[in-house]
Amino acid sequence: MRWLPCLLACQALFAQGELRFNLRHEPKTLNPILAAEDASQAIAYLTGGVLIRVNRLTQELQPELAESWKVAPDNRSIVIHIRKGVRFSDGTPFTAEDVAWTLQTATDPKLHSPAGESFSAKGSPARGQVLGPDAVSIVFAAPVASLERLFDQLPILSSKSPLKEKAALGPFMVASYQPGIEVVLRRNPNYWKKDASGKQLPYLDAVRLPIQQNREIEFARFSRGEIHLINQLEPELFDRLKKANPEAAFDAGPSTDVDFLWFNQVAGASIPDYKKDWFRSRNFRNAISRAINREDLCRVVFRGRGRPAVGPFSPANKFWFNAKLTPSRFDPTAALKLLQQDGFSRKGDVLFDKQGHAVEFSVITNAGNRIRERMAVLIQQDLQAIGVKLNIVTLDFPSLIERITKTFQYESCLLGLTNVDLDPNEMMNIWMSSSEDHGWNPSQKTPATPWEAEIDNLMRAQSAAGERLKRKALFDRVQEILRQEEPYIYLAHRNSLSAVSPSLRGVHPAALFPQTYWDIEHLSLK
Amino acid sequence: MIWIRRFAVAFLGLVFALGLAADWVAPAPYARQFRAEPNAPPSREFPLGLDGLGRDRFSRLLQGTRISLLLAPAAALIAISVALLIGGSAGFLGGWWDHAAMRVTDLFLSLPWLFLFLTARAMLPLNVAPSASIVITFAMMGLLGWASSARVIRSAVPELLSSEFALYARACGCAEPRIWRRHLLPHLRVLLTAQFWILIPVFILGEASLGLLGLGVAEPLPSWGNLIRELESVPALAEYWVLAPVLLLAAVMICFQLVKTGRGVQTF
Numbered sequence: 001m002r003w004l005p006c007l008l009a010c011q012a013l014f015a016q017g018e019l020r021f022n023l024r025h026e027p028k029t030l031n032p033i034l035a036a037e038d039a040s041q042a043i044a045y046l047t048g049g050v051l052i053r054v055n056r057l058t059q060e061l062q063p064e065l066a067e068s069w070k071v072a073p074d075n076r077s078i079v080i081h082i083r084k085g086v087r088f089s090d091g092t093p094f095t096a097e098d099v100a101w102t103l104q105t106a107t108d109p110k111l112h113s114p115a116g117e118s119f120s121a122k123g124s125p126a127r128g129q130v131l132g133p134d135a136v137s138i139v140f141a142a143p144v145a146s147l148e149r150l151f152d153q154l155p156i157l158s159s160k161s162p163l164k165e166k167a168a169l170g171p172f173m174v175a176s177y178q179p180g181i182e183v184v185l186r187r188n189p190n191y192w193k194k195d196a197s198g199k200q201l202p203y204l205d206a207v208r209l210p211i212q213q214n215r216e217i218e219f220a221r222f223s224r225g226e227i228h229l230i231n232q233l234e235p236e237l238f239d240r241l242k243k244a245n246p247e248a249a250f251d252a253g254p255s256t257d258v259d260f261l262w263f264n265q266v267a268g269a270s271i272p273d274y275k276k277d278w279f280r281s282r283n284f285r286n287a288i289s290r291a292i293n294r295e296d297l298c299r300v301v302f303r304g305r306g307r308p309a310v311g312p313f314s315p316a317n318k319f320w321f322n323a324k325l326t327p328s329r330f331d332p333t334a335a336l337k338l339l340q341q342d343g344f345s346r347k348g349d350v351l352f353d354k355q356g357h358a359v360e361f362s363v364i365t366n367a368g369n370r371i372r373e374r375m376a377v378l379i380q381q382d383l384q385a386i387g388v389k390l391n392i393v394t395l396d397f398p399s400l401i402e403r404i405t406k407t408f409q410y411e412s413c414l415l416g417l418t419n420v421d422l423d424p425n426e427m428m429n430i431w432m433s434s435s436e437d438h439g440w441n442p443s444q445k446t447p448a449t450p451w452e453a454e455i456d457n458l459m460r461a462q463s464a465a466g467e468r469l470k471r472k473a474l475f476d477r478v479q480e481i482l483r484q485e486e487p488y489i490y491l492a493h494r495n496s497l498s499a500v501s502p503s504l505r506g507v508h509p510a511a512l513f514p515q516t517y518w519d520i521e522h523l524s525l526k
Numbered sequence: 527m528i529w530i531r532r533f534a535v536a537f538l539g540l541v542f543a544l545g546l547a548a549d550w551v552a553p554a555p556y557a558r559q560f561r562a563e564p565n566a567p568p569s570r571e572f573p574l575g576l577d578g579l580g581r582d583r584f585s586r587l588l589q590g591t592r593i594s595l596l597l598a599p600a601a602a603l604i605a606i607s608v609a610l611l612i613g614g615s616a617g618f619l620g621g622w623w624d625h626a627a628m629r630v631t632d633l634f635l636s637l638p639w640l641f642l643f644l645t646a647r648a649m650l651p652l653n654v655a656p657s658a659s660i661v662i663t664f665a666m667m668g669l670l671g672w673a674s675s676a677r678v679i680r681s682a683v684p685e686l687l688s689s690e691f692a693l694y695a696r697a698c699g700c701a702e703p704r705i706w707r708r709h710l711l712p713h714l715r716v717l718l719t720a721q722f723w724i725l726i727p728v729f730i731l732g733e734a735s736l737g738l739l740g741l742g743v744a745e746p747l748p749s750w751g752n753l754i755r756e757l758e759s760v761p762a763l764a765e766y767w768v769l770a771p772v773l774l775l776a777a778v779m780i781c782f783q784l785v786k787t788g789r790g791v792q793t794f
Binding site: 300374411 | 559564579653745758
């Protein structure tokens with residue numbers, strides 16, 4: 001009898017149909033509408049049922065809990081007809097009231113729900129109106145382009161279930177959570193989906209999510225067969241896996257992530273005026289961009305698993321990427337010519353501006369990020385070739401954020417952006433010159449330059465335009481301006497690299513989150 | 527065991543000499559990137575291979591050795607000077623100054639170093655040349671790492687002051703500065719030397735820890751800290767040559783311990 005608990009424990013650990021992969025951080029919440037960081041979002045994706053889903057491979061919309069929907073011509077409202085006969089994991093029926101209640105909860109300003117923030121227009125939250133047991137209308141205060149895509153990020157909660165947010169509509173439900181150790185999800189017995197042969201989905205019985213921050217340990221655990229998946233694998237680890245077990249290594253091509261460099265153009269920043277003049281000059285920015293060898297950067301830093309960037313969107317964003325643009329070509333001679341147009345001259349190994357100041361500036365990046373530190377060292381050597389001295393400063397992340405958002409005590413910054421959403425509307429805060437997140441020169445009362453004014457107008461116009469192709473044309477122009485002016489010097493898109501155990505069936509890694517398990521209900525173990 | 531100590535001294539001397547001669551011995555400039563073949567294995571041209579950015583590991587190890595082994599003693603000297611000033615004055619003056627100095631020492635002992643470094647680094651000007659960043663890093667270590675030595679000195683000074691030779695000197699009419707110069711400092715020298723030897727490996731490891739966090743010596747300059755950091759991303763068992771900085775650091779630390787023990791310093 002003494003062996004019985006051990007046997008039961010082993011059975012639990014290696015249960016038939018139990019998928020295992022790591023969470024890289026402690027989940028901050030298990031409430032799906034409050035999920036903001038990776039770990040919570042992973043749990044929300046696996047447990048939360050949404051009305052409309054963006055297919056991670058095709059990037060097209062597909063109905064989930066919504067059977068059909070209709071967006072009003074003025075883009076201010078949507079009427080959704082929900083699927084009938086669906087129940088939450090605890091058996092509570094799913095009704096249109098749940099949709100209205102979820103929207104009301106998510107848009108409650110006290111909650112600061114990331115899912116709810118997208119459902120605000122002109123500072124007012126969207127309102128849900130129940131039209132019947134199976135129909136709901138959602139009205140926005142102002143037109144919102146592609147508003148149906150917002151529902152991909154809104155997991156529906158039950159308004160009546162005694163379990164509240166723990167009642168799940170997604171393929172799994174939270175079975176247990178041991179802080180610092182793991183989260184275990186069990187199959188939702190009332191999940192509404194069936195496969196083509198009529199078999200109840202999901203195929204898996206459970207998902208076990210151990211919490212493990214260290215990527216080396218995560219990789220070792222994958223190699224030992226203790227976990228089945230790794231998302232966003234680092235290039236070095238990917239190469240190791242490719243050598244040891246090529247069947248398990250998946251490269252889904254360019255991800256939606258982008259790394260970029262920008263100069264501080266804040267008028268009141270505490271940097272010398274002559275440097276501000278450099279940074280405001282388009283020729284200077286273009287010259288720095290041309291002096292950076294992006295091909296080398298992708299080959300050396302990303303081990304060939306990256307692609308030179310031309311703008312904020314990578315080719316992974318199939319619809320919005322502007323394929324007509326080409327990345328800045330590495331050409332130090334052309335870079336020097338551009339600098340000469342602004343009065344810069346090279347004497348020996350040092351570049352001087354027209355007032356005789358040696359060209360030297362610092363770049364800040366976050367300490368501990370090996371890839372970005374390596375990028376900075378490569379850029380340092382590239383710029384040295386045109387006589388520019390670059391000082392690399394690695395700072396802890398809070399200090400860095402403080403400098404780029406509050407004190408503006410920096411000259412240039414190297415950072416990256418993960419585009420979770422594919423629609424440019426979600427980047428309004430970055431492109432509008434009045435926004436606090438307008439990186440190179442935030443919170444402008446009036447646009448500082450004509451091209452920033454043009455971007456403001458184009459972004460407003462694309463947001464108000466209903467037709468998708470018209471919006472695309474407007475945003476293409478924004479990408480053209482960004483390519484010409486280079487307020488952000490886009491460097492590279494890293495590839496979406498993942499490790500998938502050969503024992504797992506049905507995996508089709510995608511560039512978008514959650515790369516390997518986006519189709520979780522169809523995954524199964526051999 | 528004298529031969530072991532001699533061996534340790536000879537080894538340290540050799541490592542110091544190689545570090546000093548890095549510019550002549552190194553096969554390539556430490557910052558030069560051979561981008562065509564990053565992560566190349568050891569070859570006749572590059573005895574320890576190339577790192578992830580195509581830089582010669584051997585040249586960087588030599589340069590890093592120079593930086594770590596020259597500046598750690600310098601930082602130790604700063605720390606000992608501060609410790610002597612604070613610990614010595616506390617022991618000599620006693621009273622409220624002793625209380626105040628020891629509370630400050632306690633504060634420095636209890637403060638988490640790493641966060642102090644993070645804060646101090648965040649406050650420094652950004653446009654600092656890599657060579658200046660090394661000096662700043664080690665100077666900060668020296669200015670922050672004096673507290674334990676100050677305590678030791680503080681406890682030694684009152685004993686020396688009440689010793690017979692000090693009482694005799696005082697009875698003969700010696701002025702306090704002369705007592706300090708002629709009697710106390712020579713007796714403290716053994717203690718100060720021992721503390722100095724203890725602090726050197728502490729600072730070398732301290733810099734290595736900062737380098738592991740990416741907060742030590744600025745790129746492209748190498749140090750043992752940022753060289754060891756490479757182990758995070760390289761399979762050390764398969765590419766055993768990347769272990770060279772760790773082995774050298776371990777060997778130097780052991781040698782420092784042997785030298786120190788031979789000088790009569792007790793290690794607890």
